[in-house]
Amino acid sequence: MIATTFALCLKEADVLSDNIYGVYMLAVAVTSSITSGYIWGIIGSFCGVVGVNFFFTFPYFALNFTLAGYPVTFAILLFMSIMSSALTAKVKKAAILSSIREKRSESLNTMSKELLSANTFDEIMQITLDNVYAANQCSVAVYIGSPLEPELVVSKYLSADDERIMESVLEKQVAQKAFLNGENTGVGTNDTVQNCLGTYVPFAKKDKTYGVLGLLFKEASYVETDALKFANLMATQTIIAMDRQEIFEESQKILLEKEKEKMRSNLLRAISHDLRTPLTCILGSSATLLENKSLLQEDISDQLLKDIHHDAEWLIQMVENLLSVTRISGEGAQVKKQEEVVEEIVAEAVTKIQKRFSKAEIRVRVPDELLLVPMDAMLIEQVLINLMENAIRHSRSDKAVYLTVKRLWNNVYFSVLDQGIGIEPERLPHIFDGTTTSKSSDSSRGLGIGLPICKSIITAHGGEIYAKNNESGGANFTFVLPMKGEDENG
Template identity: 65%
Template sequence: MKDFLRQLKRVKLSPSEILYDLFKTILVFLIATSFALCVVEMNVISDNIFGVYMLAVAVTSVITSGFIWGILSSVGGVVAVNFFFTYPYFAINFSMAGYPVTFALLLLMSVLTSALTTRVKKAAILSANRERRAENLTEMSNALLSANTLNKIMKITLDYFFESNQCSVVAYLGNPSNPQIKLTKTMQAQDELIFESPLEVQIAIDSFAKNEITGIVLEPKVQNCKGTYIPISTETKVYGVIGLLFEKPDDVLFDTYKFSNIMVSQTILALERQAIEEKAQLILLEKEKEKMRSNLLRAVSHDLRTPLTCILGASTTLQENKDKLEEAIFDQLLSDIHHDAQWLIHMVENLLSITKISSEHAKVKKQDEIVEEIVAESVSRIHKRFPNSTIHVSVPDELLIVPMDATLIEQVLINLLENAIRHSGTSLPIRLKVSRDENEAIFTVTDYGKGIDPARLSTIFEGKSGSISADSNRGLGIGLSICKTIILAHNGRIAAKNHSCGGASFTFVLPMKGDLCYDYESKNTNC
């Protein structure tokens, strides 16, 4: 009750509000008096006329803004009963025997009725506010569950603080002196200037440093300070600060700050959940990187040892028997050395490509590229390595422009074309087709050979060579693993399948629109 009365004393009304409440009080009083005179004249009520004024007191307390108008209405009711309905009529006389006690009791009853009505009214208002806030809290919790970035979490927090408290709000993530994120939503344009003032920023910094509410709470503690700053914190860590700027801070009940703390706790849960998810993502990324390292080591031992052994054997034979070898054998050994050296260069290019996109802090930088040029360059490089191969290329008539790292996508096409030439087991032409499906560019490499073992389709991009001999299938495992890594880094997708006509198809899809940068470490765009 003391807190309630203290809050009533703090209410400051504008002159227009005071005059409007006074008008309503007088109007209710006049209506009650007119009604009482009528019912007395009709002999409907005679002894309990004060009940009419008690009803008027209750009505006044409900329709006006505070306790004082009910008291005035109570005093007016006692005077009106004495003046209009107590002998001597139309005269004020409290000196008759028993009248002072009677009127004092009636006044006390009126005051208690006014106080009780006002309190019920305030309780009803508080209950409605709490119900609305509870609904907002539930909506906020649901919204935070779907937030997957720090910026979204702070934006949701800002919006619901603004909606629940109907005040200007500033949200800092990190120290307000140099915040990681700062968001503002104001009721009036000048409120943003207030938040930017050195005094308000310093109060926000103090809240962050001391881990306590600062500024205007229930009593002004800082001269000229206009905002209240609530830390977003646990006992051991401070995440940031929420600033509230009320139009009438003196009218704000302590209940508002209690509810704000509950909302802050929801934000803290969302921030902690985001931190856990990011940590889990890092663990998963480390696991993937470790898997990639294992694949690379396996590929190095599998794919580099054979050509190096061949080069060493052929070069040793040439050194030791160059005068004894026939010209055809001599040329064949030189050709083998050249072929294996080319293969080693190709393998090193693959290793450099995968290192480029998987090394720490590396980013895939995308630029708008013409697809036809990328395809032409890839086919040209394949023809240099395999001059006897036949590749049928099909591209759409329209000009396709796709954001990509041109070098990496060329590497993917070269790997897929080379695999088709080497491992299809046929001399039939290879087909490279490019098409468009809405906002996606689709690349398909098809051969008409023996196809892929169905048992390997599910793991063909995992960097495993299976039980196939190293010499005949050199590079198949690591090449496809690199292709998958590159395509995923471009926010695309890749798949392999056997088709009904015989042979295999490898298809990868790239988005034609999107961000021009992809951070492989965090798997985020907008670099």
């Protein structure tokens, strides 16, 4: 209609009367460029021939293809129009394919970069899902393990119908076939299954299949074929990322086992060191009392009994520490955390330490705000008691010991500070390892086993612990525990 109106205007203006069919050929080209496929361009070609015959050839306003020369002329015109339409459609198709390939190449590049920073199998699966979906604009499902009984499934669907199709028994059986055979299965592959609508690409290498990538295409056939090639490339990138993650996790397990073995050795060495001194003192004091009871003055006997009591208390504390180790170092053991009020935990630890060291001065500073921290209350109390006891026993000072709590962002800092002799500089780097470098056996007693246990407990809570000497004198032991807000934010 538009082409005919335009052509009539040109004829009235006597501008293009001899080559009026060019207007229709232009109209055919425009029609082919703004529509998909070939049908509308061919229909436009026939309409153009009819329009030229009806409006612009004798007899006017009548259809007549029988006059001399007309059949050949109109046949050539129809052929040229159809060729123009086909060429335009082909160019358009090539442009669409080029755009799609460019977009998919960008998605593949983006996916490769994102996979490099992935730290878990869940992240790898999510990155694969997002990029395959973005590149192909089709419904996608990613399975880890057997599709019939997957360990993990992530999916994105274009519609509820697509979800229903891919969740059907037939589609999952086809996906399972791809998983077992390690080959592409379904639509667009060499292994098609009757009534199957999806395409399934396994995450497979020679000796292992990790899972399956499922796709449900809605585009034209040439897009499906091209998309399948890119799906295979993306699957290859995913397999590389999975291999890397598997190697990383295995190396972490080896490092963890090595660290556990180191901890066991250090604890055994520390226990041997710490047990020897108090047991020797108890044995010596009790032997003196038994053998020379009638010869000893009362004040000397009382002092020997106090020494026995003191060392027995220390042995009890050591047993408490060892029990704490068994709670966090067993195979598969995990710290059971629940939100606790920090002020209550601190108060309980201070109360217990003051029962044992009635003359010690403990000064506590806690924030006015209510601090709730996920923790195992008994274990954190044990850490605070160990640190305060070390400060009282080994600082060689009668000055006050400070227990300070403060919040910084999503972490809570616990610090135990004394005003004594501090820590020998050469011991600081290894003070939590359970090794003893001091020449004085008694000076390090209690630091051997207590501090490695403190470190194990804090590490099991996802925190950190460190020690340093204060500029004004004395030692400062600080440990950090994450609050719930940090867990939620990743």
